Amino acid sequence: MASSRERILDSFERILIDEGERAATVEAVATAADVSKGxxxxxxxxxxxxxxxxxxxxQGLVGEDLARMTQDPEGAARYYVRTSVYEDSPLDRALVAMAxxxxxxxxRAxxxxxxxxDAWLGALEEELGNRAIARAVKLMGDGLYYDAAFFAGDSARKQTPQDMEELLLLVDAIAPHWK
Structure with missing residues (x-):
């Protein structure tokens, strides 16, 4: 079972995602985490x-993601686009809550x-050697993430494997020119 501290943080995250900052009061978070206010x-x-x-x-979750991204055999750009789908992972939940x-x-947020x-953009720029191309790849991935996170129930917007492969081919088309 998660520690009280982690349950509290999980509850804070969940309330931010589901109800927004105003609903994430100390009292509401304590109730959701099943702990006293004290x-x-x-x-x-x-x-x-x-x-x-x-x-x-x-920051810790993004650090882990950056390590995977920079070590991916297909490259950071392909990794970023390929993984830009909302899967309700710990990274996804923390990212949406902070957003x-x-x-x-x-x-502060x-x-x-x-x-x-900026860290994700920096990793892309490091691989691609060109900030404009890195931004284009990042924005492609961010657009996919936005669609997946905010339109999850709309099956018409869901990315198919073929859709993803087509986008990765676009990444391949621009990336070699800037290495």
């Missing part, structure tokens, strides 16, 4: 502490989110 405050003395911990969680905070103008986005 128990929550023991681990996280403020809502800002939960935001910081969520940022740390996301919800950033969308609401939360300054915006800083953290921006730094992580």
């Amino acid at each position: 128990g929550l405050l023991y681990h996280f003395p403020s809502k800002e502490a939960m935001v910081e911990a969520l940022g740390d969680r996301l 919800r905070l950033a969308q609401q103008g939360h300054a 915006q800083e953290r989110f921006s730094a992580l986005e």
Whole structure:
């Protein structure tokens, strides 16, 4: 079973995703995590502490993803596009939760989110050797992720393996020119 701290952070993440920042009060998170308000405050003395911990969680997950991305035998660009689908993974949940905070103008969340986005772009630029092409690949992947995360119930928008292969062929078409 997850520790109280992890249950609290999971609950905070879930409320941010499902209901937004306003609903993610200390009381609501404590109730969702099945801990007392005092128990929550023991681990996280403020809502800002939960935001910081969520940022740390996301940073760790992105670090793991970047390691896989830069070591992928097909290359970072193909990896980024191929994995830009929402699968309700720990990375997906942390990313969407932090994005919800950033969308609401939360300054620290915006800083953290921006730094992580820059890290992915940097890995693509390192491989491709050209910032504009790296941005194009990143935006392709981000568009896929947006579709998958926000239109999950729309089967007409669902990517087929053939759709993905066609996009990867586009990545292949632009990537060799910039290596």
